Each structure stands twice: as C-alpha cells, then as structure tokens.
Amino acid sequence: MADKIVILTGAGISAESGLGTFRDEGGLWAKHRIQDVATPEGFAHDPALVHGFYNARRAQAAEATPNPAHEALARLQRDWPGEVVIVTQNVDGLHEKAGAEVIHMHGALDSALCHACGHRWPAPPEMVVGEPCPACGAGAGRPDVVWFGEMPYHMDRIEEHLLTCDLFAAVGTSGKVYPAAGFVEEATFAGARTVELNLSDSDVSRIFQEHRVGPASRIVPEWVAALLRGIPSCA
Incomplete structure (x- = not known):
C-alpha cells in the first residue's frame, strides 16, 4: 500500500x-490571446485588460462549487x-x-500581489489599474497568479x-x-x-x-x- x-x-x-480550460470554445480564454492576459508583458502593455480578465475569472470562481x-x-x-x-x-x-x-x-485568484514590494493580501472582487498595496502604498497591485514566463x-x-x-x-x-x-x-x-x-x-x-x-x-x-x-x- x-x-x-x-x-x-x-x-x-x-x-x-x-470553469473552462484553455482550450474550451466560447469560454473566457477563447476570447483573449494568452500573451495578452497571462504574461508580464501583457500586463505592462494593457493592465486594464488584464485586470478585467481576472476580475471576470474571480467572479466566476466565486460562484462555482x-x-x-x-x-x-x-x-x-x-x-x-x-x-x-x-x-x-x-x-x-x-x-x-x-x-x-x-x-x-x-497562485490564487483570491490573492493580490504587489509587484513593487512582493506583499500579498486578499484580492478585492474588482481589482483596478494602480491597485494600492496596503504594505508599501505603491499602486502596483496585480493578480497573484503565475503567468507564462514566470517561475x-x-x-x-x-x-x-x-x-x-x-x-x-x-x-x-x-x-x-x-x-x-x-x-x-x-x-x-x-x-x-x-x-x-x-x-x-x-x-x-x-x-x-x-x-x-x-x-x-x-x-x-x-x-x-x-x-x-x-x-x-x-x-
């Protein structure tokens, strides 16, 4: 045994x-390119798009059983x-x-990460561009999710x-x-x-x-x- x-x-x-996988047709992932919403470069280019994507995923997960x-x-x-x-x-x-x-x-959808100081805290239902870090005050909050290209x-x-x-x-x-x-x-x-x-x-x-x-x-x-x-x- x-x-x-x-x-x-x-x-x-x-x-x-x-909750859909990367390959499901019609799901959240099917509406976006991975490089746009799941890479550090995508977040740097369009943080509003990335936050909107993960806000939708967070809401979906909160309702799931x-x-x-x-x-x-x-x-x-x-x-x-x-x-x-x-x-x-x-x-x-x-x-x-x-x-x-x-x-x-x-990582986890219900966690936020400061990419300035590394502090983590419970993510609000809706994260916004410039999300303030409760530890250092920087507007550097991001979803605490590992993106492609990250360890x-x-x-x-x-x-x-x-x-x-x-x-x-x-x-x-x-x-x-x-x-x-x-x-x-x-x-x-x-x-x-x-x-x-x-x-x-x-x-x-x-x-x-x-x-x-x-x-x-x-x-x-x-x-x-x-x-x-x-x-x-x-x-």
Whole structure:
C-alpha cells in the first residue's frame, strides 16, 4: 500500500464545475490571446485588460462549487492513513471549498500581489489599474497568479514531495505546461507508481503506468474509493 500520495490537478478537474480550460470554445480564454492576459508583458502593455480578465475569472470562481472529484480528493486527504499532498495548477480555490489543503503552484485568484514590494493580501472582487498595496502604498497591485514566463511557486517543496512519494497521480492535466508536465518523470525516477486520470490522453500519457479515462467527477471518486478499500492493484 502507498504510504505517501502526491496528486497533481489541472484545469480538467474544475471543468465540470463550470470553469473552462484553455482550450474550451466560447469560454473566457477563447476570447483573449494568452500573451495578452497571462504574461508580464501583457500586463505592462494593457493592465486594464488584464485586470478585467481576472476580475471576470474571480467572479466566476466565486460562484462555482466543488464537484465530486474535488470532494473525493478531500476525502482521500482526510481518511488516508498516510500523507496525501495535493498540488494544483488551478487558481480557482475549489479544492479548499471542498475541504482540502493544497499547494498552489500557480497562485490564487483570491490573492493580490504587489509587484513593487512582493506583499500579498486578499484580492478585492474588482481589482483596478494602480491597485494600492496596503504594505508599501505603491499602486502596483496585480493578480497573484503565475503567468507564462514566470517561475511557479513552492517548487522546492513540490520537488521534495515528488522524490519521497510512493504513488503519483495526475488529474485533469494536459501535460503541455512545464514544469508540471515533468512531475511524472521525477516521481517515476524516485520509484513511485504513477496513474493518470483524465478525460483523454495527455501529452505525457505514455509515461504513466496506469490510466483511467473519463469525466473527473466519475473516475476520481471511483479511484479514491478503491484506494480507501485497500485494493492492492490500485495502490
């Protein structure tokens, strides 16, 4: 039985809660170029556009509720006799709403960051251009979200967990964005078993030892239930 489980979650786990992925047609992302709303250069060029985009995402996430996949992972973290570490690429806060503790490698929509002094504080529902920092007073507030070209948060902690886990699982990830796409290789190198739970194959599916395909709201609760029953083939 696996003592320590590390789980990486991506946008696919939140899709059934009404929060779209990069590739969904008609969603927020489909209306903007990534370089315009998810890069430091985009923010420097048009901060009003970027704030408007993340204000809309923040409002959408605030209305969303966890689905059975989020709830199942929270249950696993609560009931597993060993350690369960959840690392998420998502910024929507749905894991926390379900009762889980997570490592946010890409930041969080409900947090603001001062790019002058590095102070963080709870983001208001509507951030504006020149958002004042409560610590230094500079009008340098931005969404506390990791953009393309920036270093993800907590990488040292994540690396340590990957190198000491017995089971690594990826849920709802595309395998396109690094460094997260390389986590399965690191866990494999460390001797962990690996499983991918996804709606379809990802760019790194071939590296995983086990695959479960289907909607996250179905396959994640099934997988968690099997783990908690102690079925040897699932641990």
